[in-house]
Amino acid sequence: MTDSAPDIREQILELADAQCSGTISEVEMETLEGLLTAHPQYRREYLNYVFVHIGLAGTTQSRLLQAPELAEAAASVQPAESISAETERGYLVMLIPIVCSAICLGAVGIFLLMGDFNGLWEPEMVHQKRSQYYFDESAAPPEDVAMVNQMAQARWELLGDTPALTDHFQPGTVKVTSGQVEFAFSGGADIHVASPSLFGFERKDRGTLFSGSVSTQRSDRREPFRLETPGIELIDRGTEYEVSVNEASETFVHVLDGQVEVKARGRLPRFFWNFDQSSTEPVTDQIGNRLIRAGKNVKQVPGLVGTGAMQFNNRPDASLLLGNGGGREVGTGDYSVSTGITIETLVVSDWKTPNAPQTKAPFDYDEIFRKEDGSYRILLSFQNDDKAGITQIPQAGNGPCLSFGLYLSGLGYSELDMP
Structure with a gap:
């Protein structure tokens, strides 16, 4: 398949040349306007081409006025009829570039007034x-x-x-x-x-x-x-x-x-929760010493690798609230990241999935970690739903999976599902 872009460019420049020489027809002028409207990426080149022709016309006029042979011709004695003819031809030669320049300037002015002036300076497809x-x-x-x-x-x-x-x-x-x-x-x-x-x-x-x-x-x-x-x-x-x-x-x-x-950038942990505090101590983050608020359906149990762990019974308020990471606006705080994120967790899941994928709320999630900022979400959970219209990278069928969801500024929220 051949690329038609060079043909369009050549067609625009040929029509611009006819416009500047004063030989363009009404049909050709309409064609030129249509091409510039449909292909804004060539507008700047079109204007440069027109202005170059205007400059050349002005240069030609200036050289004609200063040509030494014209001065010699004016100083020589010629018959009256010959002098009159030479004068008329001289005026005609000077008049042609002036008229062409006026036509080009007028056409450019009309185009800018009728067209989208901002489009001349916008990048393509932006x-x-x-x-x-x-x-x-x-x-x-x-x-x-x-x-x-x-x-x-x-x-x-x-x-x-x-x-x-x-x-x-x-x-x-x-x-x-x-x-x-x-x-x-x-x-x-x-x-x-x-x-x-x-x-x-x-x-x-x-x-x-x-x-x-x-x-x-x-x-x-x-x-x-x-x-x-x-x-x-x-x-x-x-x-x-x-x-x-x-x-x-x-x-x-x-x-x-x-x-x-x-x-x-040593990639040291920003947060660490081991839940090894005694039952009489508040649950805290081991790095930032931030308090963690435990829901009423969470209880402390003997640890899997340390002295303590948390057990969730899959009922409302079965969660640990970690705060906003110090951010007062969406997308800010210590939980926001720019060059990568790693979440490590040790869990024993009691999640039991239904035989068929769920198609309506409430869906059965077994959430490990969730940063909720609307679309600015970070999520790691076992889930079984109909994907809820969320972009999957790569595409995965409905059914139980371990899902990692991440919001990227400007690109939106998507999930990596591992069945």
């Missing part, structure tokens, strides 16, 4: 709109964490099911494909992202560079800015530095001014 996110209505929605400050011949898009070109960003991931963009974080940091790069907006004082290169400086030095890469974490305390991540996920840091704190 729509200008604010990014949309889904969240639990019982919690505060995410706020904008950054906005575009300035750019230089840049093209970027917010990743997701429907790529969006936007100048305000909530937590999400942006791909810069050309030029450079400066993003101003609401926490005070200015981040210059050069193409090609993949950059994540995590919160107002934190970002993630997955690949490419960035440089950063702070307009407000009161609060530190944290930048993560696949290998390290950098804490900017009022300095200027450059960071790049190559194809092997190796990180390179170049400090331009002052100092920057660099921490290795």
